[in-house]
Amino acid sequence: MGRKGTDFELKGLKIVATGKALPKHSLTNEDMSKLVDTNDEWIVTRTGIHSRFQCREESCLSLAVGAARNAMESGGIRPEQIGLVLVASQTADYAFPSTACMIQKELGLGEEVMAFDISAACTGFLFSLGTARGLLEALKKPYALLIGSEQLSRIIDYTDRGTCILFGDGAGAVIVEAAEKEFYQKSWSRGDIGALSCPGLGKEGQHIQMNGSEVFRFAVTAMQQGISEVLAEKGLTMDDIAHVVCHQANARIIGHVQKKFPGQEEKFFINIDHYGNTSAASIPLALDDLNKAGRLKPGQKIICVGFGAGLTWSCALLEL
Numbered sequence: 001m002g003r004k005g006t007d008f009e010l011k012g013l014k015i016v017a018t019g020k021a022l023p024k025h026s027l028t029n030e031d032m033s034k035l036v037d038t039n040d041e042w043i044v045t046r047t048g049i050h051s052r053f054q055c056r057e058e059s060c061l062s063l064a065v066g067a068a069r070n071a072m073e074s075g076g077i078r079p080e081q082i083g084l085v086l087v088a089s090q091t092a093d094y095a096f097p098s099t100a101c102m103i104q105k106e107l108g109l110g111e112e113v114m115a116f117d118i119s120a121a122c123t124g125f126l127f128s129l130g131t132a133r134g135l136l137e138a139l140k141k142p143y144a145l146l147i148g149s150e151q152l153s154r155i156i157d158y159t160d161r162g163t164c165i166l167f168g169d170g171a172g173a174v175i176v177e178a179a180e181k182e183f184y185q186k187s188w189s190r191g192d193i194g195a196l197s198c199p200g201l202g203k204e205g206q207h208i209q210m211n212g213s214e215v216f217r218f219a220v221t222a223m224q225q226g227i228s229e230v231l232a233e234k235g236l237t238m239d240d241i242a243h244v245v246c247h248q249a250n251a252r253i254i255g256h257v258q259k260k261f262p263g264q265e266e267k268f269f270i271n272i273d274h275y276g277n278t279s280a281a282s283i284p285l286a287l288d289d290l291n292k293a294g295r296l297k298p299g300q301k302i303i304c305v306g307f308g309a310g311l312t313w314s315c316a317l318l319e320l
Ligand code: ACO
Pocket: 037, 038, 039, 042, 043, 046, 047, 121, 122, 161, 162, 163, 165, 196, 208, 210, 211, 212, 213, 215, 216, 219, 249, 250, 277, 279, 307, 308, 309
């Protein structure tokens, strides 16, 4: 009822709460220079990163649970109000069961909850946003819990200076509900394992393998294309947007995207300096940092844009 044949319009999504969890231990650039032939000046100039977190006693699951609890407490959300749990991650504690299933148990959510993981590398959190939007209207409970959680230190080769300095561990969570709000998302996937990959279970060399300069060029083009197409198709300009939350892969990549939107540079949120690239966790971590700083205000329109292995990329316009 209320849907018009095949061209029905889904409601938009409203962010109702955010949260995060980080490992206790952090590695500075100075620490990295004791592991590989690198230095603070090189890392800061090429990436904008000063430090990143590393799990010692935490895990992908414990970070995910911590971020989820933080979001539920912040928003006053009760377990029985959650109907969907999606976890975007590359570094789950188990190949199966899914991290989302274990979170369902840890948080005391009902067995009627739909809980599963999403694998789309760094784009995973954004794909979970679109998935939640599709599913929420079919669920009998108001909220979807979306988590990006990564223990990338599990798959980092700490002898490869081209990759190990980039990545960090952490988790971010966002609780959303279906709402009469503007929401528009475009997503892309291109079968390519040459630029960025990590071998699967039981394979040799299970660590991140990356052609850094190829990924860099792709990332700048993909994020700029995503933002431009979403704005054009919604009849908006960057003047209508309060914040642009890019996947935090490299401050220099974000810098190149900023240059495509002159005069709008301050709208691009950057927190990579003390997190590094946390893959699927980077966008929810950024949303939580913005939210907890009191910078997300009702009625604002924001853009979230990201890319990752796949190659995959996505851009979402949300109204707060
Ligand atoms: N310290 C010092 N020197 C280094 C380091 C380091 N940590 N790493 C590489 N170098 C050296 C290289 O060996 C090379 O030396 P050479 O000229 O003597 O051969 C020189 O620095 C330049 O290397 P480049 O790879 O060309 O450096 P670049 O400016 O491209 O920066 C970087 C490398 C930071 C990796 C950049 O390419 C990048 O950020 N790419 C995108 C990465 C990314 O976004 N990945 C996404 C992953 S997300 C996911 O889905 C998991």
